[in-house]
Every structure is written in C-alpha cells, then in structure tokens.
Amino acid sequence: MKTLEPTTDIVDIMDVIEQLCGIQVDNRKLYLLEHRFGELMREASYSSYAELARCARDDRGLQQQIVERITTRETLFFRDGSPFQALQHKLLPEIIDARSTTRFPRRLRLWSAACSSGQEPYSLAIMIRELLPDVDRWDIQILASDISSTAIAQAKQGVYSEHEISRGLSPAQLHRYFRKEGSQWRVQDKLRSMIRFEERNFLQPFNTVGLFDIVFCRNLAIYFSDCNRRDLFSRIADQLVDDGLLFIGAQEYHADMSERFSMEQHCRATVYRPKKRIPQNRGLG
Ligand SMILES: C[S@@+](CC[C@H](N)C(=O)[O-])C[C@H]1O[C@@H](n2cnc3c(N)ncnc32)[C@H](O)[C@@H]1O
Numbered sequence: 001m002k003t004l005e006p007t008t009d010i011v012d013i014m015d016v017i018e019q020l021c022g023i024q025v026d027n028r029k030l031y032l033l034e035h036r037f038g039e040l041m042r043e044a045s046y047s048s049y050a051e052l053a054r055c056a057r058d059d060r061g062l063q064q065q066i067v068e069r070i071t072t073r074e075t076l077f078f079r080d081g082s083p084f085q086a087l088q089h090k091l092l093p094e095i096i097d098a099r100s101t102t103r104f105p106r107r108l109r110l111w112s113a114a115c116s117s118g119q120e121p122y123s124l125a126i127m128i129r130e131l132l133p134d135v136d137r138w139d140i141q142i143l144a145s146d147i148s149s150t151a152i153a154q155a156k157q158g159v160y161s162e163h164e165i166s167r168g169l170s171p172a173q174l175h176r177y178f179r180k181e182g183s184q185w186r187v188q189d190k191l192r193s194m195i196r197f198e199e200r201n202f203l204q205p206f207n208t209v210g211l212f213d214i215v216f217c218r219n220l221a222i223y224f225s226d227c228n229r230r231d232l233f234s235r236i237a238d239q240l241v242d243d244g245l246l247f248i249g250a251q252e253y254h255a256d257m258s259e260r261f262s263m264e265q266h267c268r269a270t271v272y273r274p275k276k277r278i279p280q281n282r283g284l285g
Pocket residue numbers: 020021022023071072073074075076079113114115116117120145146147148151200201202203217218219220249
C-alpha cells in the first residue's frame with residue numbers, strides 16, 4: 001500500500017482527531033479522511049481540513065460529528081469465539097466458584113469497554129444466562145461503554161437488522177433472546193436489564209467506574225498511539241479485582257502489556273491478569 005506524506009492541512013485534522021478520541025489515522029490510510037469527512041466538508045463548505053480542524057477546536061457539536069465519522073464500529077455477536085469459549089468452559093466457572101466464598105457472594109461485574117452497537121455486551125449476557133441456571137439469584141452487572149452516541153443509542157435500543165443478527169448468533173439463541181419486529185429483531189428485557197449503557201471517552205480518567213471481574217477491551221487500542229495505549233491498559237489494570245481478567249482483540253498484540261499484566265492461554269484465547277502491585281518501599285525512617 002502506498003504511504004502518503006501528510007500535508008500540514010491534514011496534520012491539523014489528524015491532531016484534532018487524536019486529541020478528541022485517541023485515534024491515530026495511519027499514513028497509509030489517509031484516503032479515509034476523504035471517505036469519512038468529504039460529505040461534511042462539502043455540506044458545511046469548509047475550504048480545507050485545516051479549516052475544519054480550526055472550527056472544531058471550540059465547537060462541541062462539530063467535535064461529536066468528527067468522532068462519529070472517524071470511529072470504526074465494526075462488531076458482531078460472539079466475535080472471535082475463543083474468548084467466549086475460554087470464559088464458558090474454564091474461566092467463568094472458576095470465578096463463580098471463587099465468588100461463592102467472598103464478601104460479595106453471587107456478584108459479578110463485567111465491562112464491555114468500547115462496546116460499539118452492543119453485540120459484545122449482549123453476547124456476554126447470553127453466555128452468563130446459559131452458564132448460570134440460577135442467574136436471577138446472582139447480582140450481575142455488565143457495564144457497556146463507548147464514545148459514539150450513535151453506537152450507544154443502538155446498543156441501548158437493542159434492535160438489529162437481519163444482517164446484524166446473522167453474524168454470530170445461533171438460531172436457538174436468536175429465538176431465546178430476541179423477538180421479531182417487522183424486518184428487525186429486538187433484544188428481550190431479560191438480557192437488556194443485565195446491562196447499563198453509557199457514553200464514555202476512554203482518554204478520560206475512569207473515575208467512579210468501580211472494579212470489575214472481567215473487562216473486554218477489544219479492537220480499540222489498535223487505533224491508539226503507544227503512549228495512549230499504555231496509559232489505557234494501565235488504567236484498566238487499576239479497575240480489575242486481583243483475580244480479574246482482561247480480553248483484548250484476537251488480532252491485537254501489544255508488547256508493552258507485560259508491564260501490568262501476565263498472559264495466559266485458554267481455549268486458544270489469550271487472557272491477561274493484572275500483576276500485583278509491589279508496595280513502594282517508604283524506607284525505615
Ligand atoms: C471496532 S469497534 C470494537 C467493538 C467491540 N469491542 C468488538 O471488538 O467487536 C471500536 C469501538 O471503539 C470506540 N471508540 C473509539 N475511540 C474511543 C474512545 N476514545 N473512547 C471510547 N470508545 C472509543 C468506537 O466508537 C467503536 O465503537
């Protein structure tokens with residue numbers, strides 16, 4: 001693929017994009033800018049990317065439009081399969097066993113970070129319902145976050161087209177957890193009630209988000225700079241309980257994960273556990 005040198009005009013909009021959401025536009029994919037922003041530029045008659053960047057600096061609405069256009073929201077139910085198999089066959093039964101003797105028995109907290117239009121958190125909810133026959137006696141909380149308001153609106157609504165529903169769900173799961181509405185499918189309340197959806201920018205601190213047993217943060221950090229990615233995973237490590245688990249995308253490999261996580265393989269999935277922090281030696285005075 002041909003690599004273009006970004007002009008200063010393009011560098012300005014690339015800077016704005018990275019400051020807004022952390023996404024670095026690859027030099028080999030500069031054609032994406034025309035694809036994602038061409039229509040907006042023509043509609044609002046911006047003469048250049050530099051002008052678009054200038055106007056975006058203090059226009060919240062325009063910033064939101066830029067985020068909506070630059071984010072790649074590709075997702076599907078039970079994406080990559082192996083993380084769900086590892087959870088179902090090995091890791092969740094272990095966590096469930098461990099939780100039956102803790103201070104908060106029967107409580108599980110999961111986070112679908114960068115959840116896009118909701119297929120990932122609904123897959124987690126389906127898997128938990130299928131694994132726990134007495135699920136209603138558990139306190140299950142799934143948090144689903146994304147920067148895109150369009151994605152969160154669809155996720156909250158839980159309405160999917162035939163095409164979306166055909167990607168990853170078995171016919172049995174479809175009929176057990178969705179109902180047909182015209183040409184679309186709506187998720188049933190028993191799944192939706194397990195999930196809380198929120199708009200969240202992962203560049204910002206995770207104040208008040210709480211601690212999780214399991215975090216899925218897949219196919220987001222691949223778009224970030226090394227520095228933003230290291231910071232993101234370090235902050236995620238802080239939000240995991242001691243025996244918590246992090247899943248990243250199947251195509252993702254980040255050499256710098258080992259600073260805060262140790263790596264395990266289960267059912268062909270790679271799983272990350274937070275390393276225990278060594279307390280700072282304050283000296284003996
Ligand atoms: C490719 S999708 C991944 C969806 C799902 N995790 C999966 O793997 O199928 C990436 C998502 O990251 C979201 N995203 C991008 N930048 C973000 C940021 N700074 N904070 C939160 N979400 C962000 C996008 O809106 C998009 O929905």
